[in-house]
Amino acid sequence: xxxxxxxxxxxxxxxxxxxxxxxxxxxxxxxxxxxxxxxxxxxxxxxxxxxxxxxxxxxxxxxxxxxxxxxxxxxxxxxxxxxxxxxxxxxxxxxxxxxxxxxxxxxxxxxxxxxxxxxxxxxxxxxxxxxxxxxxxxxxxxxxxxxxxxxxxxxxxxxxxxxxxxxxxxxxxxxxxxxxxxxxxxxxxxxxxxxxxxxxxxxxxxxxxxxxxxxxxxxxxxxxxxxxxxxxxxxxxxxxxxxxxxxxxxxxxxxxxxxxxxxxxxxxxxxxxxxxxxxxxxxxxxxxxxxxxxxxxxxxxxxxxxxxxxxxxxxxxxxxxxxxxxxxxxxxxxxxxxxxxxxxxxxxxxxxxxxxxxxxxxxxxxxxxxxxxxxxxxxxxxxx
Amino acid sequence: xxxxxxxxxxxxxxxxxxxxxxxxxxxxxxxxxxxxxxxxxxxxxxxxxxxxxxxxxxxxxxxxxxxxxxxxxxxxxxxxxxxxxxxxxxxxxxxxxxxxxxxxxxxxxxxxxxxxxxxxxxx
Numbered sequence: 001x002x003x004x005x006x007x008x009x010x011x012x013x014x015x016x017x018x019x020x021x022x023x024x025x026x027x028x029x030x031x032x033x034x035x036x037x038x039x040x041x042x043x044x045x046x047x048x049x050x051x052x053x054x055x056x057x058x059x060x061x062x063x064x065x066x067x068x069x070x071x072x073x074x075x076x077x078x079x080x081x082x083x084x085x086x087x088x089x090x091x092x093x094x095x096x097x098x099x100x101x102x103x104x105x106x107x108x109x110x111x112x113x114x115x116x117x118x119x120x121x122x123x124x125x126x127x128x129x130x131x132x133x134x135x136x137x138x139x140x141x142x143x144x145x146x147x148x149x150x151x152x153x154x155x156x157x158x159x160x161x162x163x164x165x166x167x168x169x170x171x172x173x174x175x176x177x178x179x180x181x182x183x184x185x186x187x188x189x190x191x192x193x194x195x196x197x198x199x200x201x202x203x204x205x206x207x208x209x210x211x212x213x214x215x216x217x218x219x220x221x222x223x224x225x226x227x228x229x230x231x232x233x234x235x236x237x238x239x240x241x242x243x244x245x246x247x248x249x250x251x252x253x254x255x256x257x258x259x260x261x262x263x264x265x266x267x268x269x270x271x272x273x274x275x276x277x278x279x280x281x282x283x284x285x286x287x288x289x290x291x292x293x294x295x296x297x298x299x300x301x302x303x304x305x306x307x308x309x310x311x312x313x314x315x316x317x318x319x320x321x322x323x324x325x326x327x328x329x330x331x332x333x334x335x336x337x338x339x340x341x342x343x344x345x346x347x348x349x350x351x352x353x354x355x356x357x358x359x360x361x362x363x364x365x366x367x368x369x370x371x372x373x374x375x376x377x378x379x380x381x382x383x384x
Numbered sequence: 385x386x387x388x389x390x391x392x393x394x395x396x397x398x399x400x401x402x403x404x405x406x407x408x409x410x411x412x413x414x415x416x417x418x419x420x421x422x423x424x425x426x427x428x429x430x431x432x433x434x435x436x437x438x439x440x441x442x443x444x445x446x447x448x449x450x451x452x453x454x455x456x457x458x459x460x461x462x463x464x465x466x467x468x469x470x471x472x473x474x475x476x477x478x479x480x481x482x483x484x485x486x487x488x489x490x491x492x493x494x495x496x497x498x499x500x501x502x503x504x505x506x507x
Contacts, residue, residue, distance in 0.1 A: 035443075036416065040416045040417050041416055041417065041441070041442040041443055042416070042417035042419070042442050043417070045442065239416075239442065239443050240442075242443070243442050243443075309419070309420045309464070309467075310420055310422065310440075311419070311420055311440050311445070313444075313445060333442060333443065334419040334420065334440065334441075334442045336442060341420075363422070363438065
């Protein structure tokens with residue numbers, strides 16, 4: 001990468017801190033981001049599973065959707081035309097995972113949608129989308145939201161941190177004990193210091209208990225220093241973020257999901273509430289979701305455990321035991337917690353059963369593997 | 385005994401007609417924690433620059449190229465169970481393979497220790 005390219009990359013408000021901490025920086029989704037710190041990917045991964053990891057995810061897109069009439073119902077009804085998830089039933093503070101779909105039902109992006117819980121704000125929907133998709137997402141949402149609802153883009157105002165791991169609740173609980181009682185996929189708008197207000201949700205992208213913390217740009221440096229001053233907290237880069245989410249069986253946009261697959265093919269059936277599964281559910285792409293639910297032949301994303309120690313990386317060919325190509329690995333690597341290689345990929349429908357033997361073609365050699373149920377490392381979500 | 389280095393950060397130690405090949409401390413550090421190593425079969429013949437082994441970290445796979453041509457007469461099987469040895473001792477117990485040289489004059493194109501040190505500092 002040349003210097004001239006580097007100057008074109010965007011920087012989060014913590015960029016100088018990453019450099020000062022000795023991070024190795026790489027271009028990611030148009031940002032100059034830390035892929036690892038001096039600790040290294042393996043130890044960063046294990047630290048997050050054992051204690052608490054702090055991630056700068058300020059490159060992700062944050063926005064709000066509101067209705068002109070100022071009601072939650074109108075905002076929810078409007079956004080429900082763009083995503084499979086049911087939103088009108090969201091309680092104040094409740095969070096849901098969903099996807100933006102194109103007209104063919106292909107996945108444009110996956111996102112978190114939260115109904116704000118703070119008094120006077122419960123009519124607003126807060127969205128977090130992927131960094132690499134955010135510009136296109138905002139255009140898509142703006143263009144397709146029905147009359148009477150609008151999007152308010154907040155990247156110029158808000159940073160985002162993720163604090164993940166078994167110690168996360170104790171660390172954040174020292175700043176505001178209210179976070180201790182939060183359950184997975186809920187949020188609170190609370191002060192963390194006398195001057196710093198934050199939107200905190202109990203969620204993340206590691207499979208661990210933890211929080212995502214949205215704060216104003218001007219507060220993110222101070223909050224980061226406070227969290228990092230805790231002996232159990234280390235800064236964690238994108239490298240470990242990837243191995244953590246892979247072990248947790250969570251999809252990465254642009255790899256495991258993209259416009260070529262539907263949420264059903266991607267195994268995201270669970271994120272579509274029952275009454276949203278018909279072709280008449282009224283959102284863009286609903287016909288494809290309904291069709292793929294009925295069609296027992298479309299491909300499916302499954303967990304794959306290679307035997308032995310050799311990792312099978314993205315784009316590795318998957319064959320059945322007779323040597324026929326049946327799919328491709330979309331994410332694969334070494335799982336530090338799993339203690340061996342882990343992967344996910346798409347296979348033809350009849351090969352999705354856990355225990356099904358497969359062959360992975362790694363550097364020209366067929367290596368044995370098995371379809372397994374994900375996650376590879378058990379989820380540790382706090383459900384009360 | 386003499387040691388030579390490639391621009392791709394492999395080292396090759398020469399003792400009599402035999403050579404031992406591995407990756408340099410610079411390479412081991414750049415790769416990060418090594419989690420898997422694929423070694424060639426004993427008897428495999430490589431030309432200079434052929435892919436001789438693969439080393440994988442959590443994040444990525446990287447090729448290890450044969451610094452000079454030769455025939456593999458031994459591989460470090462201990463790395464299969466303990467790939468982290470490459471990080472702990474890249475120029476010692478973390479060696480990859482042993483070769484008989486096809487043409488010792490190919491060593492002349494490699495860097496000696498002092499040149500390699502200068503080369504790494506320039507990166």
